[in-house]
Amino acid sequence: MGFGIEAASYYVPSLYLEIKDLAEKRGIEPAKLEKGLGLHKMGFPDVHEDAATFAAEALLKLIKDYNLNPKEISRIYLGTESAIDAAKPTASYAMQMAEKVLETEFGERCFKNCDVVDMTFACIGAVDALHNSLDFVRVNPEKKAIVIASDYAKYELASSGEYTQGGGAVALLVSAKPDLIEIENNWGVATESVFDFFKPRRQFKKEDLENSPENFPDKIEIFTDEPVFDGQYSNQCYQDRIREAYNHYKEITKRDKPYEDWKYLIFHLPYAFHGKRVFTEIYSLENGLSYETQDEQKTVAKSEDYLNFINKKIEKSQRASSEIGNMYTASIFMALLSAMQTSFNENEELAGNEIGFLGYGSGSKSKVFAGKVSENWKKVVEKWNLFENLKHRLAIDFDTYEKLHRKQLEHSVNPDYKGFGLQSVELENPVLKGARYYGYKG
Numbered sequence: 001m002g003f004g005i006e007a008a009s010y011y012v013p014s015l016y017l018e019i020k021d022l023a024e025k026r027g028i029e030p031a032k033l034e035k036g037l038g039l040h041k042m043g044f045p046d047v048h049e050d051a052a053t054f055a056a057e058a059l060l061k062l063i064k065d066y067n068l069n070p071k072e073i074s075r076i077y078l079g080t081e082s083a084i085d086a087a088k089p090t091a092s093y094a095m096q097m098a099e100k101v102l103e104t105e106f107g108e109r110c111f112k113n114c115d116v117v118d119m120t121f122a123c124i125g126a127v128d129a130l131h132n133s134l135d136f137v138r139v140n141p142e143k144k145a146i147v148i149a150s151d152y153a154k155y156e157l158a159s160s161g162e163y164t165q166g167g168g169a170v171a172l173l174v175s176a177k178p179d180l181i182e183i184e185n186n187w188g189v190a191t192e193s194v195f196d197f198f199k200p201r202r203q204f205k206k207e208d209l210e211n212s213p214e215n216f217p218d219k220i221e222i223f224t225d226e227p228v229f230d231g232q233y234s235n236q237c238y239q240d241r242i243r244e245a246y247n248h249y250k251e252i253t254k255r256d257k258p259y260e261d262w263k264y265l266i267f268h269l270p271y272a273f274h275g276k277r278v279f280t281e282i283y284s285l286e287n288g289l290s291y292e293t294q295d296e297q298k299t300v301a302k303s304e305d306y307l308n309f310i311n312k313k314i315e316k317s318q319r320a321s322s323e324i325g326n327m328y329t330a331s332i333f334m335a336l337l338s339a340m341q342t343s344f345n346e347n348e349e350l351a352g353n354e355i356g357f358l359g360y361g362s363g364s365k366s367k368v369f370a371g372k373v374s375e376n377w378k379k380v381v382e383k384w385n386l387f388e389n390l391k392h393r394l395a396i397d398f399d400t401y402e403k404l405h406r407k408q409l410e411h412s413v414n415p416d417y418k419g420f421g422l423q424s425v426e427l428e429n430p431v432l433k434g435a436r437y438y439g440y441k442g
């Protein structure tokens, strides 16, 4: 019996900023962002959107598109590093939002017996949720689990992370009927505790709050949603961890050069070109090429063989990222959707092909694993229309982007939005202070 992903859906923020507008305002050469990092558009949430609404949208779409009975879902595990609360899981908010909409068809509290939780390890939290849920269905093959990856990648204005912002969610149905892809049970893992990118709890004292209330507008935010990070160091940690996890994967599978067998290499993509930029090291090691000096590294990156390899095995996975930006936990799964949607659109047969995954989460951990595309994959992918749907987002100008970023707008940029939205946050009632209330516009 095989285990893996039976179905998948996604949601991207309803707004976007053209990356060239950001480049112009920040005095960055657009070619660096477009041709150097592969960025074109940056998905950005409207006032009413957050990691909980993204997750709810992807969850509801999964249930509706594939006619699932929510009462048959045993668990919803959500990977996120944009949790909206430090105790109450974002998954519980998403679950409740979906429950309300599903009430007419399935009655009240259709997820009453569902096990719901968040998992956090920066960008790899949803891979952990998938790993864990696969173990769960292996032990309970009659059960189904949903894994949601949902995040809002936000960096400080004018920082070097600003152009790698984005957001959105991917939801996966995990079961013993892997119609999309069957995931094998071999996991290369590498972990090291480092400070390459992290979100410390905000350290503030009561006096600070009283003396400068403008720094604490809602007085309830306890996490900084913008990370502390060192970009080049985070690149190095990513490269080191994936090398170690890849070697571990080789060790446990006793395979030589597994990447050569993979139809696609699916990376966590903090920006579109990241995977192809960092894989040069593993590629060099696997092919006996010198990789010591910067010149040698550039030679590998620019070689005809490497460029052909990228075109064949990585390029299609980058396309959605170029249009959305970083989705943190959801990026690796969106890279999978991007590659499979492109193959689908090009009438390419993928059944039986092996796909390799290289996940990374800052802080830091990598997991390398692989799966085989199922006979029924097209039946799953035909629901996505990924690139078509990306065209339906609303463009915002730079001024609106900055206001949204600074949380200066009280009302949604698009007041006619459809779907889930934050309606209010309780600020007065001491026993509910900080509670977030969401609604749905059909």
Ligand SMILES: CC(=O)SCCNC(=O)CCNC(=O)[C@H](O)C(C)(C)COP(=O)(O)OP(=O)(O)OC[C@H]1O[C@@H](n2cnc3c(N)ncnc32)[C@H](O)[C@@H]1OP(=O)(O)O
Binding pocket: 029, 031, 032, 033, 035, 036, 037, 123, 160, 161, 162, 163, 164, 197, 229, 230, 231, 232, 234, 235, 238, 269, 270, 271, 277, 360, 362
């Ligand atoms: C969160 C995680 O997943 S950890 C791993 C990634 N880290 C992050 O995402 C943290 C947040 N982001 C950041 O810190 C930064 O935006 C980074 C690290 C991603 C990028 O850093 P930068 O210093 O802006 O860019 P960097 O110098 O690394 O790369 C620019 C690329 O554009 C290329 N470039 C520069 N100018 C041009 C141009 N005019 N035309 C074409 N290409 C250009 C450079 O050559 C380089 O590409 P190459 O090395 O492949 O040749």
